[in-house]
Amino acid sequence: MRNSLFHLPDELILATLSQTFPCREAQIRALATLLYPGAAPCRNLVIHGTEATGKSAITAALLARLADRTEDEGFILSHAIVNSAECITARHLYETVVSKVANALSWDGAPSRCETVSQLTVELVKLLKYTPRPAGFHFVLVFDGIDRQRDAPHTLVPALARLSEIISSLTTVFIVTSPPPRFLLTSSVPHLHFPTYTKTDFVSIVSASPPPALPNTSPQETADLWTRFTAAVHDALARAASRTLPSFHHACTALWPRFTAPVHAGTHSPREFSKLLIAARVHFQNERLLDPGVLTSTATATGSGAGTALATLLPTTPRLLLLASYLASHNATKHDITLFSTHYHGRRRRRGGGPSVGGRPRSKHRKIARKLLGSHAFVLERMLAIFAAVRGEWEAGNTRDHGDNKEEGHADIGMAIATLASLRLLVRVGGGATGDLMDCGGKWRVNVGWEVIRGLGRGIGVEVEDWLIE
Amino acid sequence: MDGNEDSGIFFEEDDHRAAYIFNADQPLSTQKQTPRPAKRRKVAKADAPRPHQDSSVELAFPPLFNGAEGSDAVRLRKQLYETAWPVLEDRIQHVLREANSNTLDEVTSFLQHAAEAETGKITAGFIITGPSIASQHLLFEQLGERLRTATRARFVRLRASEAPNLKAALKKIIQDATASGTDGEEVGDVEISHGGRKYLDYDLEALHVFLQQQQQQSPRVVVAFQDSEAFEGGLLTDLIALFHSWRDRIPFDLLFGIATSVELFQARLLKSTARQLYGAQFDVVQADSVLESVIKTAVAGSQAALRIGPSLLQSWVDRHRDQVAGIQVFISSLKYVYMCHFYADPLSVLLAGDGRLDRKLMQPEHIEAVRTLDSFKAQVEAAVEARQLNHAQSLLEDDDYLVAQILEQGQKRNEYLLRLLRSLHLVAATGLSSTSFTDLYILALSSGIDIDQSSGTVPLEDAVKRLRAEEFLSLINRLLMAVQTGSSDLGLDGWEPDAEELVGSLTDLRDEVDGLRERSKSNGTVLKSKYSAQSRVLRTTVVAQKVQLSQDTAIMTDEDKAFTKAVDALLDLLSENLNCGPIDNLFLHEAWVFDSKSPYRDVFVPCPDATFGRALSRPHDYLACACCAKANGGLASTLPTTAILYHLYLEAGALINVADLWSAYYALVGEESEPGLDERSALVCFYRGLAELRMMGFVKQSRKKADHVAKLKWLF
Incomplete structure (x- = not known):
């Protein structure tokens, strides 16, 4: 029934598709032209566009309808769509490709293992090229989101683009978000852009x-x-x-x-x-x-921030440890004596508010507030020292006297640190992350933000702001 | 040590000491007595019940009194332990499971509803479990059971340690989801193949095919992340994205056990991933209320054989509140105390009731031990003060008399406990006291129950006096109800037959006040008592520039007076019934109250730092050697090398020059000094001591300066 060299698929298909996917008519027509064996089938096709612009859905729908309708026009069009998001490794991708292609062709031989691209090529050639197919046979293989494939070797995409050179009846379609120039390493690949909606x-x-x-x-x-x-x-x-x-x-x-x-x-x-x-x-x-x-219900989240929720959940000691860790993470070591020592001054000098009161002119380099920077790593021993220093004062206003608790509790403190670490509120940094948890030389970092800490501090009547030096 | 060899005991006294004292000067002959080292024998015992022992007496507990305890008594102690603890453990498990039941119901119904509703997102339940990770285990186990039976879903439980990366997580999910349907018939790898195709073990296609083959009604797959905080954020994101993409073929539901808060959890996910979830938050019963019900059941309840003393219990409760010691720690503490008591206290046989304890069992050692008790002393002194000299003398001198007294105590103990629990239950039933049950119980044990306003421990007097008529009636109803039903938590049956007098007077009071109220209502006045009127109405009138306080008593009607009388009567009744002495007033309470913190604290809250510090700064305390006795915590050349280095270490700064340390050390032990070591052997000791310090984590090699070590520990 091939009358002319070029004719578009049935208008009915395109019209119904345009109704299902409004505002995408131009893309649908272009895609149909580039995929329909009777029109201008290309070997490789790159479809790109940002998230949620209908790339995958339109491709899948169009291919399904074309495959239904092409037989009476003298073509046999089959297709397979492989979603890279569902493939964990490159090998997983290859085997999925082979099984999907075999499914589409109703192939009933047992597929073999497929670990590299070359094995994939062999399998596909076996399926598509060496098996005799009727005239007008065409196969479309769609790689959806191939740019997000996990564990992909860097030759993966160029190699896949070569498949259609080996197998003449194959069209390979790559659906990507934004293709870098020449990422297929072949010349003149048609690109179809799905623009964002206006x-x-x-x-x-x-x-x-x-x-x-x-x-x-x-x-x-x-x-x-x-x-x-x-x-x-x-x-x-x-x-x-x-x-x-x-x-x-x-x-x-x-x-x-x-x-x-x-x-x-x-x-x-x-x-x-x-x-x-x-x-x-x-x-x-x-x-x-x-x-x-x-x-789901936003109504329930009324005002109770993470800080207060955490404050009710954590017992006293881990709360104090978390606060001490925050102080250790966000104060420079050189200020420790000023903040936590009572040796020289009867009363500890705290800096609540503005920058330096002393007359030194401000230096030219303006520093970013440490609070805004990420948390710094600290040595565990330093945090424990801060904990020991602030504990007495913070607990005094809070609960009953802990007279006999001063001596005890290293196991409990260790357990509290381990719990905080397993909750990822404290994280170990550096090379020795696998080492002993209580190794005093290990470095740690606090993993919660200012808002949470402030809520936590207020929960026990401590204004954390007073204990930070910018 | 004497009785060890002949009676086949496999523990020595030294096995249970905190520190083992190695005495090199001990003559060889004493060591020869023990044919094999103690440790090996202990291991052999733990492995299997020794065959050659089966015929003879099976004694898991060692005889106490230096081995003089009779085998009957030992067996009785063991028997007592074995009957006491498992009952309690069952009850505790029951309480814990009950505590979770609400959450389970909510989660199940949420998932069932979610299965019907169709949104483009994955259903996710966020279960806030609190920071105690140990208790999550039970909850998720129960969830698995419940969901498998109620919704016929496939339940997969993931823990962070089992799923370090995406592949392992998927493998575990597929394995568990496919295995759970077969109910353990094919425990091994279920080989899923479709048309001859073998799937990779992390391929969700396999699960899809499997579920299709099963052809179930609702093949939902519930994946529960037990400790979601411990998972890598990236792994969670990957998994959620993957589940979302498979959602049209395999219906996934997710459950997250969250220890902190949903906000923090969400902050760890990508926003695009978080958008693929929709869910609800479930709060597990707070740890405090679980603790309270466990205490009610297992510590205060009538089934608890051993009583935990008030100070120990208080320290447990404090620890629970201040530290991350979950309910599991509490339970194991309780078990440990039971074990300690029956294992190490010979007088624990006195707990045996119903005739198992008799005169034959009581050895002279038992009687002697009883005579050393504080409560014995108190008993004798009380007898002397009460001029019962014969009684006191017989207690001190006549063994048979004392045994008879001891045997009577079982009954008295039961009476005391029944009275204590009933009083506590009634106090709780009044609803006038704001203290929690735990605090109340501790208070009652330590100082008794007394409702007197000024001197009592539970000052209810004012609250009772201030009652209005309606409250008065409902209070009486509550009390009657409490007497009638008892408390299932406490294991307390209703005791109406025992308390006819109380019930009778309460009913009379109720009828009377009811009548009074009716009458005053018909008179158009409000019934009030002397006390409530005084406290509430303070009427001042100004007459001729003088302030007059009007007399309230003047306007009290007859009904009011009768009501006042009724309130007084109730108060008397209550103070008579809600009354109980502290636990250590009882004779022989040491046999069934455990109130010592020391073994518990050593086992559950060890402080290794302090121990190390003490051992290094005062080695004499542990070694008891003659040479170091005069050092007294200071530096002496006779101390072990590591201890000397430790003292020097304490004086040093952040970076320690090793050469300086060496010269200081050598000056102390060198040839001119008392030990007089030559340089070579001193150097050997020095190196060994330094290596030991490094092993214990005190110093490490410094990169800042050559030949220096960095000081790591500052706090002691």
């Missing part, structure tokens, strides 16, 4: 699926409101921060109940869009929508 795209996609109608309104009114609403959400949130379709969709569905609360209450009608917008202005400014967190 505002009109976003709005038209999301408004294609309006929510159920509001009370006292017709579905049409609700749909109109939803369209205007999505545009507003895009301007408020999506333009600046959440640029992918899923997060935009999430923001819309999360905001919709709050936005339409006045309609539910009956105070506004759905036609009064600007009034509704003003009423819901606070929610549009709330950036927590962009980072929803792992817990």
